[in-house]
Amino acid sequence: MEIARVADHNADLRRSAFKLNSPASKAVIEQFLQIVDKGEFIELLIASVTTLTYLSHTFQATEMRIIGLLVQLLDDKAVVVIREVVVALTMFLGEGGG
Structure with a gap:
């Protein structure tokens, strides 16, 4: 999560650490998606969810798998989860993704 937080503000780190075609990066992202x-x-x-938010610059806004999982969490009863999901969706669909 901390690496993703720093990568959110450092494009060079983001490009080198979270290449979407890298098997290691795919495995890490897959773990977050399973969680x-x-x-x-x-x-x-x-x-x-916070880590995926940090990595929103890495994904295309059309990444429906991630967006779909986040939208499903809007039904969560925990306000703190809903808040994080709204922040993530804002980044993916607004200023972050793409």
Whole structure:
């Protein structure tokens, strides 16, 4: 999560550490997506959503798999989860993604 936070503000790091065609990067991102999909542990869920938010510059705004998982979380009863999801969706659909 911390690497993603720094990468959010450092395009060179983002390009080198989170290349979408890199097998290692794909594996890490897949793990975050699985955590979001399962949504079992709130602390881990929030950290994963936050990390995806940091990485929103890496993805295309049309990345429907990520957006779909985030939208599903809007039904979560925990306000803190909903808040993180709204921030993430804002980044993906607004200023961040693309």
